[in-house]
Amino acid sequence: MKVKDLIANLGFESVHEGEPDREISSVYCCDLLSWVMGRASADSAWITVMGNMNSVAVAVLADISVIVLAENAPIDSAALEKAKQQGVNILKTDKPAFEAGLLINNGL
Amino acid sequence: MSALEMRYEVPGNDFTRAGEASSAIKNKLKQMGIPPGVVRNVAIAVYEGEINMVIHASGGTIDVFVDSDAVSLVLRDTGGGIPDVELAMREGYTTAKEDIRSLGFGAGMGIPNMIKYTDEFKINSEVGKGTVVEMKVYLEK
Numbered sequence: 001m002k003v004k005d006l007i008a009n010l011g012f013e014s015v016h017e018g019e020p021d022r023e024i025s026s027v028y029c030c031d032l033l034s035w036v037m038g039r040a041s042a043d044s045a046w047i048t049v050m051g052n053m054n055s056v057a058v059a060v061l062a063d064i065s066v067i068v069l070a071e072n073a074p075i076d077s078a079a080l081e082k083a084k085q086q087g088v089n090i091l092k093t094d095k096p097a098f099e100a101g102l103l104i105n106n107g108l
Numbered sequence: 109m110s111a112l113e114m115r116y117e118v119p120g121n122d123f124t125r126a127g128e129a130s131s132a133i134k135n136k137l138k139q140m141g142i143p144p145g146v147v148r149n150v151a152i153a154v155y156e157g158e159i160n161m162v163i164h165a166s167g168g169t170i171d172v173f174v175d176s177d178a179v180s181l182v183l184r185d186t187g188g189g190i191p192d193v194e195l196a197m198r199e200g201y202t203t204a205k206e207d208i209r210s211l212g213f214g215a216g217m218g219i220p221n222m223i224k225y226t227d228e229f230k231i232n233s234e235v236g237k238g239t240v241v242e243m244k245v246y247l248e249k
Contacts, residue, residue: 033159034217037152038224042144050212054159057127061134061151063144078124086131 001107003066003089006045010103011093012068015075018087022065027105029070029097033058040064045104047097051075056082056090065089068104070097110173110180112140118158120166120187123211129170130155136172137179142247149225149245150179156218157183157241163208164188165239177248178227183241190233197223197231 004020006012028040029047033054040046042063047070048055056079059067066089069075075083075090083090093100114136116129134151138144154170161168165187173180190196197219204214223229228244 031212032215032217033212034156034215034221037156038217038221042148052211053124054126054211054213057131057155061127061130061148061155063148 012091015090016083018089024065027101029101047100049073053079059088060086070100110175112174114172116170118161118167126162130158153222153225156221160218161185178244178246181243186238189235
């Protein structure tokens, strides 16, 4: 499944589409950045409520396909700017992390 | 003498720029045609080190050496040093303050991740003088 399919088929809302054709191969949920760095697989959809600059850096460095902000968690403007510069995909949903993860996983 | 040597300065206490050195290193290695798996391992290990320098040591330097068999990293700071390195290497142990933790750091996984994603890891720390971390990721497993 591609990042753009989350928007078109599963009702996720676009915050920034840096690379909408990027493939998603798994799902990872966590808000602690070092856990994400250490455990999330490359090309995963990462579900979090942590919308800061450092989340964007983690997504870039760990080759994460898309950041999904659960429960409409906010992203600060510096982080959004960084995501635009680096071509990072960011989506949001009103669903809690577990439900969002389940939805994506069922679509894989 | 390495095929390529690069040095990056990490500014301290600046979370808006934390990760810039790691991103630059990642891009450079990618451009050089280093295998993606190796690039990712280096990026993760060096980011953890960079973040530690920002949080605990008011910055430092990162030296990168690319050779035909491995990418080597030397992270050097002149911060307060680590009183108990054994303890700092343990998963879940952290001395990060609440404000840092609220940014998503301080899970106590920094050094464990550096060990997990590198083939060689060495740490030397002296209280009051600083810390030197040396890491190596082999190009072929």
